[in-house]
Amino acid sequence: MILNKETISQLASQGKRLDGRGLLDYRDPIKIDLNISWTAEGSAKVQIGNTVVMAGVKMAIEKPYNDTPDEGGISVNAELLPLSSPNYEPGPPGIKAVELARVTDRGIRESKAIDVKKLCITPGEKAWFVTIDLITINDAGNLFDACAMAALAALKSAQFPKVDPTTKAIDYHTKTGEKLPLLKEPLVVTVYKINGSFIVDPSQEEEGAYDARLSVASDERGIISALQKGGDAPLFIEEISQMVDIALDKAKFLRKVLNSELKMRD
């Protein structure tokens, strides 16, 4: 794989990037497609530059957990398909896939984005459980932000399937039009530190050259719900607050793009 590590870090300290973008610029285009899968209750495809990810939402009725009898639940799985990058192999999920799924999961879970109490049908017996599946179609960098966006778009488009009142069987072919109880809209922005400079939306080469990164999940009111730090280098407190400020600012930008894209497709 080509990796221009030295040049990237040298340029970053001058405020420049390999592809000529500004340090805090996202790639063009940012595109969102909804309902790309007819078997899922909700689905979305998100493209940021050349990075393409898909998210699907499935819903099933299960017995609630014993410690939360009046709540439904969510789970997030991510798969890094071998077709999306030469670095990925088939097989059980590796560290990268698990981290991707967990960052996306915590953004949604800890912000209390889904009203899990409303997912409950009969306390202690039946509740809706929502599964979000993320798959990468092309990894050209910045999967964290793309996956969080895809997951949110898929959740927004999801509709409950019809439940037969007598047999209690779920008819996945008929959609009721009833949307998921979404309270918040969490998005993730990952800020990378390269040679003392902060950048967002890294390309794949930049992802191989960073010192540290911080994923910040925040909702539409700018309330942070989850943080994830990665990379070998340590971060100072001031650096973290700077990175969070950048992330909150860029989240506003992403939210604007997301909303205008969704409005266009309504």
Next chain:
Amino acid sequence: MSNIIAHERDIVIPGEALAEGMDFLPGENTYREHEKIYSKALGLVGISGRVIKITPLSGPYIPKIGDKIIGKVTDIAMIGWRIDTGTAYSAMLNVKDATTRFVRKEEDLSRIISIGDYVVVKIINVTSQNLIDLTMKEPGLFKVSGGRVIKINNQKVPRVIGKQGSMISLIKSKTGCEITVGQNGVIWVKGTPENEMLTVRAIKLVEEKAHQEGLTEKMEKFLNENAVPGTVISPAESHAEGEMN
């Protein structure tokens, strides 16, 4: 009775019949079966007299003795460095072929070339098992420092270099960048960041439009339109560093 089935510059797929009859001869990437000549690769048909050949559009790089390539150091062994050349086969750069100075027995080889470095090297031997020996001791071969490295389809390398190096010297003179093209499709570019970007765009454009005619004129227009202000344009070099295939 002999006649040609495919036309000049047609795109053909492997197994496609190109001509029938014994009056035509199979050239590069073609083979004869019974009376007919078939294509062995996805590519463009070229007919010169009685010989029919295919210029492949894609395919892996096949190492050839004498090729200048750019590789990435992946490992340090007892006697040298293991280099990733972009082929399926591994290449070795021996200490004796890497530097002219004396290297002591206990010396740390990573002080000379370390893992992750790029080197411009020449293939001196390819064994029957496709193991590759490299050298860095000839003029024009060096360890890369600074600039950026990009990868293109190795089949388009001849077009990036151009006839007698016309394309590469055009890009060099318009951007003021230092460019080294490896036959394996890895290209090293060094200049100001803006000019490096323009060069990368230009090379990608050549790669994309490789099969079109009059590409050099188009590229000259492209480079003039997108020239980075303030670039000192040196007079075009009369000869190019890159070699034609």
